[in-house]
Amino acid sequence: MATSATLAMAAKARELKEAGKDIIGLSLGEPDFTIPEFVKEAAIRAIEEDYHSYTPVDGYGELKQAIITKFKRDNNLNYAPQQIVVSTGAKQSLANLAQVLLNEGDEVLLPAPYWVSYADISKVAGGVPVEIPSTLENDFKITPEALQAAITPRSKMLVYSSPCNPSGSVYSRDELRALADVLVKHPQIIVVSDEIYEHINFTGNHASMAQFDDMYDRTVTVNGVSKAYSMTGWRIGYIGGPEYIARACNKMQGQVTSGANCIAQRATIAALENPPSRIQYMIDAFRHRRKLTLDLLAQIPGFSCNEPEGAFYVFPDISHYFGKTIRGTAIKTASDFALFLLSEANVATVTGEAFGSPNCIRISYAASEAEITEAMQRIKEVLTN
Ligand code: PMP
Ligand code: GLU
Numbered sequence: 001m002a003t004s005a006t007l008a009m010a011a012k013a014r015e016l017k018e019a020g021k022d023i024i025g026l027s028l029g030e031p032d033f034t035i036p037e038f039v040k041e042a043a044i045r046a047i048e049e050d051y052h053s054y055t056p057v058d059g060y061g062e063l064k065q066a067i068i069t070k071f072k073r074d075n076n077l078n079y080a081p082q083q084i085v086v087s088t089g090a091k092q093s094l095a096n097l098a099q100v101l102l103n104e105g106d107e108v109l110l111p112a113p114y115w116v117s118y119a120d121i122s123k124v125a126g127g128v129p130v131e132i133p134s135t136l137e138n139d140f141k142i143t144p145e146a147l148q149a150a151i152t153p154r155s156k157m158l159v160y161s162s163p164c165n166p167s168g169s170v171y172s173r174d175e176l177r178a179l180a181d182v183l184v185k186h187p188q189i190i191v192v193s194d195e196i197y198e199h200i201n202f203t204g205n206h207a208s209m210a211q212f213d214d215m216y217d218r219t220v221t222v223n224g225v226s227k228a229y230s231m232t233g234w235r236i237g238y239i240g241g242p243e244y245i246a247r248a249c250n251k252m253q254g255q256v257t258s259g260a261n262c263i264a265q266r267a268t269i270a271a272l273e274n275p276p277s278r279i280q281y282m283i284d285a286f287r288h289r290r291k292l293t294l295d296l297l298a299q300i301p302g303f304s305c306n307e308p309e310g311a312f313y314v315f316p317d318i319s320h321y322f323g324k325t326i327r328g329t330a331i332k333t334a335s336d337f338a339l340f341l342l343s344e345a346n347v348a349t350v351t352g353e354a355f356g357s358p359n360c361i362r363i364s365y366a367a368s369e370a371e372i373t374e375a376m377q378r379i380k381e382v383l384t385n
Contacts, residue, residue: 001120005354009338013348024375026364027348029165029313031230033282035267039229042270046263055259058250059086059238063265066272067238074198074276075208077221079240085249086268088260090196090224090237091117092253094159097192097220097239098125100248106156111142112356113315115165115194119356127156131356136317139306140167140357144178151186158183161194163201166355166362167315168290168308173207180215190245191219196237199228199276201310202287210240217242227311228279229271234264286312286365289372293365296376300383312366315352319359327382334361345378 009027017023058064064084071077087093094117102108104126110118112131119129132150134140147158162171171179183189193209210219224237239249253259293314297303302320321331329340335351338361342348352360365372 001124002354004120005116006350009342009348009350012342016342016346021346023342023346023348024367024371024378025348026367026372026375027350027362029227029311029364029366030232031227031282031312031366032368033230033285035230036271036278038274038278039231039267039271043263043267046266051262051266053262055262055265057254057259058246059084059259060262060265060269063269063272066269067240070272071221071240075195075206075211075221077208077210077240080243082243083246084238084240085246085253086236086238086260086265087249087253088237088257089226089235090194090222091121092257093222093224093237093239093249094118094192094194095121095125096249096252097222097245098122098127098157099252100245101157101190102127103156105154107152107154109147109150109155109158109189110356111147111158111160113140113164113166113352113360114159114356115161116350116354118159122157122159128154130155136304136306140164140169140315141171141175142179144182147179148182151182151189153188155186155189157190157192159192159194161197162207163197163308163310165197165311166313166350166352166357166360167306168311168313169306170201170203170205170309171207172203172205173211176207176209177212180209180212183218184214187218189218191215192222193219194222196222196224196227197311198223199279200283200286200312202283202290203309220245225268225271228276228282230282231264231267231271234261234267236260236264236268289365289367289369290314292369293363293372293376296373296380297363300376300380302383312364314363314365315355315357315360316363317359318361321383322359334358337361341379341382344382345375347375347378
């Protein structure tokens, strides 16, 4: 299994920073906001109320109720408590799903670019990742034809994120329906719909695969509070899905980690019970930063970019630089390019190779406007002077 490329780059940037280098970290997808006050207060209250014990493996009943209300309120999805499992981050939700659903040799369909960990989480469970290519011209979204072409009798799971990490693309309801029309012909495929960036969506519309009646029974909806509530370190994610899958995830988790952290679960109840309008200020800031990043990137030669509709990443194609030598460094791959930016411009990004798109790099704009401006200036400088 490979090391997580996002975390590896973040660790490298941290190391250089500690060694005294002035690194701007645009590698990790991590909001720089503080946690909303109403969430903090709930956590403090939980400590004062002496929450300390092991939690139910699949989450506190009250939290499951808040998740059920959230699914209904935001997504018009109906789940019963036995269809919900709370985990230590959406990453554990995804790992549980791979472990319980995949047998040796089962194929996992991954529309590329995909989030780094999908491939390795699948491999460790015995699965075989099968990339489905997309193009920048098509906004990095796969077509129904490409999905159909990738399906074999061994296809077991389709995993995608919308809004997408790393491309920022958002599948519309019609686009999801077109993919569902292919999937209904292949009932052995379980869909894992990763909606962790749901609220960071600039189109104003979020669609879920499970909203289609003919897909509901074979779709698992994954979500969490890391991104929208800036709670990355609190480690709470969750799923809603078919009861037999939830039961299996509960069993798996019960042998591996037990229930998620008690204080973080209490805080998550407050996060989810409040309307998303309370976090709108963060979404507005991301929208602003996206524009800033795109405007500044447009001034740098050799970067081709789509306009991301959600999440907080831009995913430019930088293959223009392949085969060139800049400041004595030969650039053959996106990894070479990302390392060049780190060593010459002191800006940390992530290579697209890790996301199944070897012509691109990922730049996170979950950083301050000053950092974004300075980073883009530095990148421009090392590429043009
Ligand atoms: N899915 C996607 C698409 C992500 O970008 C992330 C990033 N953290 C995760 C899942 C995992 O999130 P969590 O912090 O809840 O484990
Ligand atoms: N999901 C974030 C990212 O893609 C955080 C890092 C990680 O969990 O891998 O950067």
